[in-house]
Amino acid sequence: MKKILIPLLAFFLFACDKIESPVAEEYGKFDWSFFPGDPADYASNYYDIANPQNEWGENLNEKGILLEDYTGHLCTNCPEAGLIAKSIEEDSSLNVIVASIHASIDGGFQETDALFTNNYETEAGNEYVRGSEMNGFLGNPMGTINRNDGGLSNSVWYLKSQWVSGVNDENDNDSLNINIQIKSFNFSQTNGLYVHTETSVLNDLTGNYHLILYLIRNDVISPQKFDQGIIDTNYHHHAILSDNINGTWGTQIINGAVLKDSVIYNDFSYQLPDPAIDLSYNVENLSIIAYVLNRDNMRILQVVNEELE
């Protein structure tokens, strides 16, 4: 009897695949609760994650330069740095994208009180100035230019007075080894945001490369301290880094050798803060900055941005 029962039992036990997570891992890493409908509709109406190669046209983006302005609303020298950053950005020939990062080593210039109610610090911003990977930060205001090592003492950190020359130097180096395209879709019903990227490898590469996405508030009006104790309560903070969509160091997209003409697709889901609570998170005021970073030397290879709609 055992000879019959054991195979029979095995047949019962192994002849079924009970699926606990129907949505495939690649597709399922999305939080579909942000999508108001069946995820299958997303493929037909927005973006087909399973067949991303059909979703993109030719990438015409030119080389971009990320100018990170490390600032603070209590930093009296920072408004001047902000003006410099903005003026560089407005020179379209340089193709500079500015991200204002409110961060300092000890939290100085970032404190809040009854007037300065907003804390613009982010976990990623603090890590960049405090961690060991980008040594040399002295204090606000300082900046990075594609995180190249042309700053003080061959660090990534530039004084504001060096930004113009630093950007020009970076602009002279027009080699582009990687290019990026972004698409994003947001849904007001859930404040859900889906971001898709196409990263094209233009030359053979070796190393450890990460794709990092910044959520940027383009313009936020709130107090800023100036010299002599002056406070501008209607100061326009420009391009505030509000969160890293995919973490402090982003998503590893290359680890080792990758051949020219390789294409890497990535998809991200994110829930935006409710604009009903904070108007500055209205989608018309938001944009995404995406850049590819060589984590072996911290150099940014390409940066692009996209305004949300």
Next chain:
Amino acid sequence: MINKYYLLLFLLIWSLLIVKGQENPQAGVVSGNIQAIGQYYQEDTLINAALPEHLYGFNGFANVNYQKGNFRSGIRYESYLNTLEGYPTTFNGTGLGYRYMSWSGDGVGVTIGNFYDQFGSGMIFRAYEERQLGIDNALDGIRLTYEPTKGIYLKGMIGKQRYSFDDKLTNGNGIIRAIDGELNLNELLDSSNSWKLKATLGGSFVSKFNTDNNTTLYNMPKNVGATCFRMNLRYQKIRFSGEYVHKINDPYPDQDKNFNYIYKNGEGLLLNLGYSTKGFAIDFSAKHMDNMLWRSTNVNVGPTDLLIGYLPALTKQHTYNLAATLYPYATNFYGEIAYQLDVLYKIPKKTILGGKYGTSVALNFATAYVPERDFVSDMGSSRNSYTTSLFSRSDSILFQDFNLEIKRKINKKVKLNLNYFNFVFNDDAVKVAGYYKMIYTQIAVLDLTYKINRHHSLRFETQAMWTDNDKGDWLFGQVEYTFSPHWYVAVLDQYNSGNSDLNKRIHYGLISAGFINGSHRFSLQYGKQRAGVFCVGGVCRAVPASNGLTFSFTSSF
């Protein structure tokens, strides 16, 4: 190539057996049957008749079986040259479509090759052939049966399903593994047959394996199992049967997003209670069916392709033309809650109502509803899509059929058959008529047979349908003259009298004649045939309009 060698080996062995059988009748028995239907198509733009470029369609098959003692074997040769219009195009070409060998003895039975089988009502497993519909999902594999002792019947099988025919049999990729056990308690425990209660219990487990669907969006189950329990009880004039089937996650692509790749378990419950005595019978059936589409592949195929399970229809199978082919019931694969009541009563003869010979009255009421579904937003996670409860129905009706049949022999020469049908048909859900809205219709049928003498009889059949929906009213008339035992001739006409488009108030005239000689039957018919739907047991096939000459031949030996 290996398959070809197997086929040649099979044919060689089989031919030797046949020859041996014919040389010596003691060596075995050869039997078989043939059916051939050919149609020559004519152009008829008025009815939008099918006009294939080959002009002539032909479907034919012949079964030849050989039996000696406990050994049986057989083949079926099939020809679709070219396939008749409306028939599934997956039937095409000419060649062997079925072959098997089987033997049995000492309680053990073995079948290799193709075979048909069914567990219980078929909800969990039914390999069958319905040639008129173009359904043939024969299993191709091995089946073992075992009867360890009287009253215990065990069955196990593994195989692939027939999918299509293109000069040869083509199986689907999926593999079906199935076991079934049945206990006849009376045979097992009541050797003296003294129990008034007759009881049979059964259980089945069927599993499929397929990797056809390579979607990267979802984690597809490669192995899907279904379990079934059933019982049949009979106590004198009362009988009861119940069957429950449960299937685990079995997602299919679907155009309706509420059913597209859903991972909800499927279930079905079929109950039947009946009472019968001389001259009276009543039968009540109830069915709860939810998400029980059950195929051996998880990709899109034709509606009747690769079905493992059969979803029984709780409706009467009508035979009168208008009732059978315009708004017939089709099983809803998503699910349904259905009920049916059948009452048969024979009014005794030599009474006022019953007349000299008695009168048979048959009343049938059947209805099917969409199950009550509470949809949940889980398509990004568990993808169950909705919840249901047993026999909880919504207000959305799928189908309702009330019909009454009265049969009476007036005198020695005249027999009368009166029928009334009342249909409610939700074509938005059933999508058979192409109207996609509710259809309410009534049909009356008068069927009168006049026996002229021992060999000659006339049959008059007239039908009328009334409806304000779809194509409106229809009329049907037929006269059939039979001069037995060999000949018959019939003329019929269908007329779409109520079509709102006056140009479509068309007569569909048809004349047919046939010759019958023993087991051989030859018939010819010529004329227009309207587009319609042909259904058997809730499974339907659309039949296009046609005009032309059709012949058919059937024979058995």
